[in-house]
Structures are given as structure tokens and as C-alpha cells.
Amino acid sequence: MCKRIWQRQTTVLLFALIFLLVSARQSYANPSYEIGARDVLTVSVFAGGAEQVKVDLTVSDQGVVNFPFIGSVKAGGLSTSELEAKVKAPLGANYFVSPQVHVQVKEYHSLRFSISGAVKSPGNFEMFSKTTLLDLIAKAGGILAERGNVAYVMRKQSNAQGTAFPPAGGSAAEPIKVNLVKLLDQGDFSHNITLQSGDSVYIPLATRLNQSESKVFVAGEVAKPGGYDYQVGLTALSACILAGDFTKFAAPNRATVIRMEGDKQVIIKIDLEDVNNGEEADIPLKPGDRVNIPESWF
Secondary structure: OHHHHHHHHHHHHHHHHHHHHHHHHOOOOOOOOOOOOOOEEEEEEEEOOEEEEEEEEEOOOOOEEEEOOOEEEEOOOOOHHHHHHHHHHHHHHHOOOOOEEEEEEEEOOOOEEEEEEOEOOOEEEEOOOOOEHHHHHHHOOOEOOOEOOEEEEEOOOEOOOOOEOOOHHHOOOOOEEEEHHHHHHOOOHHHOOEOOOOOEEEEOEOOHHHHOOOEEEEEEOEOOOEEEEOOOOOEHHHHHHHOOOEOOOEOHHHEEEEEEEOOEEEEEEEOHHHHHOOOOOOOEOOOOOEEEEOEOOO
16 A cells, blocks of 8 residues: 555656656757647848848648748748758848848647546647657646556557548547556556657546546547536537537547447547538437547648
8 A cells, every 4th residue: 555655656756847847848949849730930031230021920731831032931840940941042042142041930839639537637738849648648737646547549540641541441540558557657668659749648537437427528629628527418519519619620520439338449430510510410428438529630
């Protein structure tokens, strides 16, 4: 018993330290950060001893920005210094003498994750650099002592070119399972997986069997992911409305309901756009169901 208490206390201290490190890291610009879709960049061009241009640019879903004077420039995957070097030559060749270019990330939107369940502050988070499961847990305020022993990571699939697409046969991908006993209690960081943008993490409470009698869970691209009291007549769409409705990056047409039937996990696909338009029947939920709203591909 004492050993178990000591392990829990150690885990709490570990997450306090991680949270401080993550907060400190994100308080400063990250020179190695790779620019991504939806990021907002502040661009300044200096020449002749004066600032010639200052403008905010939004990176398209294809990773392109409409750079002043030059036009379309591929920015996705580059650091700010690499983008500065890329545009300096054409600006100097055609428009300015010895221009100086400064690019800063004003708003980070390309690394987006959600987490729900047994964390202190479940929700959607935008991160500033490569993110692991522990990074995201720390960003959510740390783990609850009542957490279960497994974390589920729901991830969209991609082809070899990195473009998201539905799995073959139309069925949703199985979530990735992470052993929290080995990661948190035993300190085996080989289980601290690196997350991909758009991942949705769900950590059930140890009391999930009791909760499954009274709760449903909504995860992914909704305003307030988390657990909600089950009510007779609750449906997949109404649960999303309870969770604050869809975010602007949501893909409700690819929603799934994850349901346990005995020891078997069943994944039900549903197009909540069609449901909302009256073109498809909604799914009545059962206690313990989890509704997942993935991120849009575009």
C-alpha cells in the first residue's frame, strides 16, 4: 500500500516537472519549429534602412503562403529561418537591394490535439513543437490519481504522401493503446509515443465500469470534449451539441461511435452532417459510448 502511494506521489511530481518544462519551452519562439497548415506568419522586409513591408500571412492547407511581391511560396515543412532564406534571393534579384527578411510565427495552428478523460483540464490544444503523450498530458494539467491503466490514441490514417484518406473498406482505424502502468508507474518511456497532429487521446478513469452506467464521452473536434451524463434519448448529434458543438476544424461527416459490447469494441461510422440535414438517421447512444469527431482533412 505504501509503495503504491509512493508511486502515485512520484507520478504527480513527475508531471509537475514536465508541465513546467513544457510551459517554459512554449514561452519562447522555437527556431526548429516547422511551419504548418493554418499557421499565421508575420513577415517584415527591410531595405534601404527602412521597413518596406509588414504583413500577416496565413499558411494554406497545402502549406503555401502568398508572399508579398513573389506570390505563392511553399512554406510548409520549413523553419522560419529557412523560409527567410528562400525568399531573400528573389526579393533581392527583382525588388530590393540587400533586403533583410524576418518571419515569425504569430499563431500556431498546425499542431492540434485533443485529450479527454482522466486529466485535470481536458480539451483541445495547439502545441509548438513535436509532441509526445506526456507533453499533451502535462498541457492538460496532469493526470488524475483515479486514471485507468490504458490510454487510447485515435488517429486518422495517411497514405505514403501524407494525405489523409479513409481506411480500406470504409471502417475506422483501431485506436492505439498505451500501457500507462509501464509508462507512468514503472517509468518506461518507450511507451511515451510521439503524437501526430489531429490525434485524439482518451484516458478512462479506473472507475470506468461504474461510469459506463451513467456517462457518454465526446472526444475530438468539439468545443468541450469530456464525459456527459447519459439521458434516455441522447443521440450522437445531441451529445456533440452538449459538448459545445463542432470546432471549425471538425469533420462531422466522418464521426464514429465507439461502443463496448461485452469484451468486444465496436466502431460505428456516422455522417453527422447528413444527420443534421435530415438525410440520415441519428444513432441513439448507450451508456459508456464514446463519440469521436476527427479533424478535417482540408
